Amino acid sequence: DAGVTQSPTHLIKTRGQQVTLRCSPKSGHDTVSWYQQALGQGPQFIFQYYEEEERQRGNFPDRFSGHQFPNYSSELNVNALLLGDSALYLCASRTAGEATDTQYFGPGTRLTVL
Amino acid sequence: DAKTTQPNSMESNEEEPVHLPCNHSTISGTDYIHWYRQLPSQGPEYVIHGLTSNVNNRMASLAIAEDRKSSTLILHRATLRDAAVYYCILTYGYGGSQGNLIFGKGTKLSVKP
Numbered sequence: 445d446a447g448v449t450q451s452p453t454h455l456i457k458t459r460g461q462q463v464t465l466r467c468s469p470k471s472g473h474d475t476v477s478w479y480q481q482a483l484g485q486g487p488q489f490i491f492q493y494y495e496e497e498e499r500q501r502g503n504f505p506d507r508f509s510g511h512q513f514p515n516y517s518s519e520l521n522v523n524a525l526l527l528g529d530s531a532l533y534l535c536a537s538r539t540a541g542e543a544t545d546t547q548y549f550g551p552g553t554r555l556t557v558l
Numbered sequence: 559d560a561k562t563t564q565p566n567s568m569e570s571n572e573e574e575p576v577h578l579p580c581n582h583s584t585i586s587g588t589d590y591i592h593w594y595r596q597l598p599s600q601g602p603e604y605v606i607h608g609l610t611s612n613v614n615n616r617m618a619s620l621a622i623a624e625d626r627k628s629s630t631l632i633l634h635r636a637t638l639r640d641a642a643v644y645y646c647i648l649t650y651g652y653g654g655s656q657g658n659l660i661f662g663k664g665t666k667l668s669v670k671p
Contacts, residue, residue, distance in 0.1 A: 448601075477658070486645060486661030487602065500658055534601050536659070544590045544609075545649035547659060549601035 446471055448550035450535050456556045457525050465520045465553045469537030475499075476518040477547065478510060479534040487534055493518050494540050522555075530557045562646045567666045570636045578631040578665055580646030585626050590649045593620065593631045595642040596664070602645065605631065641669045 449468045457463050469476050475494045479487035489502040493512035512518045516537075522529055532554050536547040563581040570576040582591065590609050594602040606613055606620045608629070613620040619632040633640055645664040 479659075479661075486643075486663055487659070488661070489658045492658070502658065536602075544592075544607055545659075546592065546604055546607055548604060549594075552601045 448535055448537050448548055450533075450550040450553050452553060453551070454554045454556075456558065458558050459525055459527060461525050462521065462523045463525060463555060465522075465533050465535075465555070466517065467520070467535030467537075467550060468517045469535075470548050473537035473539050473548070474516050475538050475540045476512060476516065477536045477538075478518070478520045479536065479549075480504070481532040481534060481552070483531070490520070525557045527557050530555060561660070562648060562662055564644070564646055564662065564665045566663065567668070569668045569670065570633075570640075572638060572669055572671050573635050576633040576636045576640070576667065576669075578633075578644050578646075578667065579628065580630070581628045582646070582648055583627045585648055586650075588650060591620065591622060591626075591629050592647045592649055592659075593618070594645045594647065594659075594661075595640075596645070597639075597642045602661075605644075607649075636667075636669045638669050638671060641667055643667070 448470050451466045477492040478490040481487040490504050491501040492499050496512045507523045509521045532552040534552045535550045538547045592607040593605040596602045606618050608620045621630045643664040643666050645661050
């Protein structure tokens with residue numbers, strides 16, 4: 445049973461560029477959340493997708509956008525990259541109908557903005 | 559959102575039990591207590607969760623106080639692989655959730671050989 449997968453593993457971009465990160469949820473899961481983790485900090489919630497719509501959003505600017513596909517996989521897009529966007533980006537999945545909100549995380553994508 | 563308080567760091571010796579405390583005095587009746595851990599350079603890993611009763615799984619045990627205002631994650635025999643940051647998180651557990659896990663700074667566990 446495959447867990448949550450993310451691609452790419454590492455990415456280097458320059459300021460002002462745009463980036464797309466990808467996530468495939470754990471088998472049987474239909475809800476995907478994205479988190480940003482700066483060095484030395486706990487992950488911070490960006491947004492959550494369910495039924496191909498953004499359902500909840502954290503305190504992140506509109507430069508951060510996403511998409512969910514019919515197969516439940518998801519993309520995170522960041523436009524106009526800033527140095528401060530350098531972080532580990534984590535994807536987590538769960539089943540919407542499950543009351544406990546146990547989420548399963550992928551290994552993350554390490555984004556470096558130069 | 560209900561918040562949790564954990565010590566910044568703890569040390570343990572290999573093969574000894576470890577008790578990681580978490581205070582959550584503002585917990586509501588429908589909040590689940592979750593524990594995740596994050597090994598260096600990896601994503602967080604689900605460890606265990608509970609609501610009112612103590613819970614055991616292959617990774618750890620979760621002891622929940624009777625008033626639910628605190629809990630303790632118990633690793634029965636620490637190994638070097640258990641060195642990680644441990645996060646105690648409350649999740650709203652009514653008919654599905656808010657989907658937003660609020661991570662604090664967690665407890666950094668060091669395990670000495």
